[in-house]
Amino acid sequence: MHRRFFAPGALVAASVLLAIPASAASSAPGAPGIGDPYYPAYGNGGYDVSHYDLRLKYQPATDRLEGTATLLARTTQDLSRFNLDFLLDVGEVRVNGAKASFTTSGEHELEITPKTPLAKGSDITVVVRYSGVPSGEQAYGFTSWHRTADGGVAANEPEAAWWWFPSNDHPLDKATYDVSVQVPDGTQAISNGTLQSTSSRLGWTRYNWRSNKPQATYLATLAVGRFDITTGRTESGIPVVNAYSKDLGDNYNAARASIERSGEIADWLAEYFGPYPYNALGGYVPNTATRYALETQTRPFYSPSRFASGTNTYLVVHELAHQWYGDLVSVAGWKDIWINEGFARYSEWLWSEHEGEGTTQEIADYVYASRAADDPFWTVRPGDPGPDNQFHIAVYDRGALALQALRGEIGDEDFFAILKGWTDKYAYGNASVADFQAYAEQVAGQPLAAFFDTWLFQPSKPAAPEAREASIARDSGVPAQPKSWKKIAATSDVHEH
Numbered sequence: 001m002h003r004r005f006f007a008p009g010a011l012v013a014a015s016v017l018l019a020i021p022a023s024a025a026s027s028a029p030g031a032p033g034i035g036d037p038y039y040p041a042y043g044n045g046g047y048d049v050s051h052y053d054l055r056l057k058y059q060p061a062t063d064r065l066e067g068t069a070t071l072l073a074r075t076t077q078d079l080s081r082f083n084l085d086f087l088l089d090v091g092e093v094r095v096n097g098a099k100a101s102f103t104t105s106g107e108h109e110l111e112i113t114p115k116t117p118l119a120k121g122s123d124i125t126v127v128v129r130y131s132g133v134p135s136g137e138q139a140y141g142f143t144s145w146h147r148t149a150d151g152g153v154a155a156n157e158p159e160a161a162w163w164w165f166p167s168n169d170h171p172l173d174k175a176t177y178d179v180s181v182q183v184p185d186g187t188q189a190i191s192n193g194t195l196q197s198t199s200s201r202l203g204w205t206r207y208n209w210r211s212n213k214p215q216a217t218y219l220a221t222l223a224v225g226r227f228d229i230t231t232g233r234t235e236s237g238i239p240v241v242n243a244y245s246k247d248l249g250d251n252y253n254a255a256r257a258s259i260e261r262s263g264e265i266a267d268w269l270a271e272y273f274g275p276y277p278y279n280a281l282g283g284y285v286p287n288t289a290t291r292y293a294l295e296t297q298t299r300p301f302y303s304p305s306r307f308a309s310g311t312n313t314y315l316v317v318h319e320l321a322h323q324w325y326g327d328l329v330s331v332a333g334w335k336d337i338w339i340n341e342g343f344a345r346y347s348e349w350l351w352s353e354h355e356g357e358g359t360t361q362e363i364a365d366y367v368y369a370s371r372a373a374d375d376p377f378w379t380v381r382p383g384d385p386g387p388d389n390q391f392h393i394a395v396y397d398r399g400a401l402a403l404q405a406l407r408g409e410i411g412d413e414d415f416f417a418i419l420k421g422w423t424d425k426y427a428y429g430n431a432s433v434a435d436f437q438a439y440a441e442q443v444a445g446q447p448l449a450a451f452f453d454t455w456l457f458q459p460s461k462p463a464a465p466e467a468r469e470a471s472i473a474r475d476s477g478v479p480a481q482p483k484s485w486k487k488i489a490a491t492s493d494v495h496e497h
């Protein structure tokens with residue numbers, strides 16, 4: 001749902017338009033992409049989803065997934081047809097109860113032609129019946145479905161939904177979710193939000209999960225396998241559900257000793273970012289061979305290999321910081337990735353200071369001094385890195401450095417007011433780097449265009465005088481490596497295809 005663009009008059013307009021059938025002349029196909037220049041085919045045009053109801057059945061032995069997806073949406077133009085993003089085999093599509101014709105195109109497009117054209121502003125219900133073997137499907141030569149010895153997992157950025165449910169796959173279209181999954185007894189199905197209920201019948205157990213706050217499609221996750229599940233409640237009262245594969249071997253205890261601190265860390269982050277925005281919290285570690293972690297909403301995904309060197313609370317800090325920076329306030333377009341990663345990285349620096357392992361100033365000075373001016377690191381522009389560099393280390397380290405510089409430029413009071421005010425201003429919606437600059441200027445009461453240009457947009461290292469002006473690297477020379485550096489560095493390379 002486009003929360004930012006919801007106008008009070010929209011409901012009235014919709015009810016008027018409902019009475020007027022769309023004429024064939026004014027109807028046109030919805031665009032096959034939502035308009036993101038980094039990923040032109042991602043998402044779709046012409047409608048906005050408000051809710052996904054996914055009723056699934058999964059057999060770990062064969063990796064076969066079958067299900068029915070019911071999407072509640074509203075049209076944003078007169079539509080002769082529209083697309084969903086999806087890879088599995090579709091058996092039937094219904095729009096407002098009537099069978100619709102459908103075909104596939106491109107890498108991941110499902111084109112749906114309803115029996116009659118849809119008028120702009122109509123509330124529509126789309127039902128898709130489907131089945132398939134997710135591990136057998138690829139798009140652009142990769143998969144986001146991770147087969148495990150005891151099941152499978154959907155988790156990736158910027159795309160994971162195609163392998164398990166049809167969607168408008170772009171962060172601009174957030175929605176709420178009910179995810180109901182039937183798996184063989186003894187196996188668990190993990191997803192986002194709260195576990196509403198479970199029931200068993202004839203050898204199968206059904207898990208009913210609910211996400212009652214808007215959630216981007218890439219932040220929806222599904223993991224089926226054999227897990228140990230722990231539950232608890234944070235000091236502030238948020239219910240916690242964590243899940244650990246029974247097959248983590250030597251990584252099991254380090255994973256658990258890290259993720260069991262989620263409640264403590266979420267409460268600590270809330271002091272900087274405002275109240276925790278959801279009614280559920282946790283993390284899960286399936287037995288995948290992946291290397292990254294991902295901020296799947298309310299319940300981040302962690303790869304077992306992340307814990308091979310022992311506990312890493314910095315990783316938990318990073319993924320939980322995303323619950324505000326990335327999940328609560330999501331990118332408007334994928335070029336805005338700094339809004340996610342710069343802040344999640346900076347949260348690790350704050351945690352380092354909290355743990356007495358190096359201050360944010362010391363880490364910033366270290367990053368600035370340890371990267372020579374001719375290091376290609378500085379050619380990456382965190383404010384618009386390009387799709388190939390979307391998850392480049394510079395988006396993280398230079399991105400966090402920019403925040404410490406901003407803090408030096410405008411002072412602690414305004415800086416921390418911005419960290420908290422931003423998540424409130426754009427809560428449950430989307431925002432861009434430009435929006436952040438405008439908000440920072442408003443709070444600080446000073447123009448910051450030149451500042452952001454230097455730290456986020458120039459393909460070069462900010463010069464020493466500008467750095468000193470922003471209180472970065474005031475002493476010359478390379479400072480000692482902060483104690484936390486290795487743990488922070490070990491939270492990098494979070495994404496790979």
Ligand SMILES: [Zn+2]
Pocket residue numbers: 318322340341344494
């Ligand atoms: Zn991240």
